Amino acid sequence: MRRRAFLSGAGSAGALALAGCLTQGGGGGEPSGTLTVATYESFVDSPSSSPGGWIKQNFEAEYDDVTVEYVTPENGVTNYVQRKQQGAPVEADVYVGLNVDDLVTIDATLGDDTRLFRELDRDFVSNAEHLRPELEFGDPKSRVLPYDTGYISLVYDEEAVDEPATFDDLTSPAYEGTLLAQNAQSADSGQAFLLWTINEFGADGYLDYWRDLQANDVRILGSWWDAYSAYLESERPMVVSYSTDQVFANEDDLPMSRHRIGFLEDQGYANPEGMAVVEDSGNVDLATDFLNFMLRGETQAEIAVQNVQFPAVTDDQVDLDDSFAQYAHRPPEAVSFGYEELEGNLSGWVDEWARTIASN
Known part of the structure; x- marks a missing residue:
């Protein structure tokens, strides 16, 4: 990992x-x-x-x-x-x-x-x-x-935000300015989260969803560590990360209340x-x-x-x-794209996301 x-x-x-x-x-x-x-x-x-x-x-x-x-x-x-x-x-x-x-x-x-x-x-x-x-x-x-x-999931501070249940929740006023995510061009976690949104909204709808996330002030950083360290510094109360993060929190005696795991749509991206x-x-x-x-x-x-x-x-x-x-x-349901779904599509999806979202 x-x-x-x-x-x-x-x-x-x-x-x-x-x-x-x-x-x-x-x-x-x-x-x-x-x-x-x-x-x-x-x-x-x-x-x-x-x-x-x-x-x-x-x-x-x-x-x-x-x-x-x-x-x-x-x-x-x-x-x-x-x-x-x-x-x-x-x-x-x-x-x-x-x-x-x-x-x-x-x-x-x-x-x-x-x-x-x-x-x-x-x-x-x-x-x-x-x-x-x-x-x-x-x-x-x-x-x-x-x-x-x-499994890609959300990690959040339960004392600052409620657990979002759906992707659409993240675009609502209650979650404005709360989410840290990663660049899909430079971070495995960022690309996986992007693919998760494509799985949810389809190739024709994922960019509209990301525009809504942008309008709700999602903050996109370059690497997983950039985003997670910002989260650890309490810059925002929620970050795209992994569903094993409580393991690290337990080992390092970090407050478990700041390492709650959120599975959107009861899913995690494998x-x-x-x-x-x-x-x-x-x-x-x-x-x-x-x-x-x-x-x-x-x-x-x-x-x-x-x-x-x-x-x-x-x-x-x-x-x-x-x-x-x-x-x-482990999420109730694991979702992912295999080779067949990504072949011929992956680079186009990421490039279009970068032009539409990351460059703005």
Whole structure:
């Protein structure tokens, strides 16, 4: 979850590369060498907690001659897209930290003739059968598996405002000048909130809704941290954020009254994170084993607590920490757009929003 960078002091991407032979990629014998995993910085480098260290220690414990090495490329997956465009090799085996919009953008940029990630044979990822169906990317090329998810929601101060029940409530006089949001061009949370409004009002109606939000004095800031820090400074009593924010509030002894979770229309916008095997990897079998390891119940529980995200597998597969279970809130209904809905539409929606809303 990239926003952890600001709460715990990090934020970027990492990679995983290895030398060894297994089954899916052909060959045999015991795997050995280095598995290189690319991911964002706070997945491995958060000063307080991050799942990367636990994952490395426990995966290496199963393979005596294997070392997991993380890399965090500047600009994340964009770095590897640019390398592919230049015909340069991508020196990683696994990428951890993809969103659906990343995949759509990758395909729009590279086209059909250049592949950054391999098609997965799920017969070799047995734990994938436990994934929550609503978190699947809908990737037509079967390259990505989700490993956790956040839900975009509102976080509000119950002593200053009542919980809004609907999107239309946010445009009423009672909520004038109360909401902090993020730029859909530069923040994952901002783009997810935009997509949530498109899901609610349709491609023909979302800009009118945003005009109404503007008329009601919504304040749009560049990043999630810009908006959330303004909220923490009490500049406004409500912010677009995540439904796990009470977990952080509990850990930091912040007043829970200022971290109430609001689900508009009894919904939250799901923003799953995914992982994939890099096309250039020479360690496909071990990389596939790593994906399977990431979907184990005990690994999913650790990722949930350390990354402050919900597991991607069903509840019967994972035993969550009591504190996480108490303070992390799953919406009554999860909504999201998959690959098919975003393909050919995402950039146009965001660009039109930027021209109409962000530039005014």
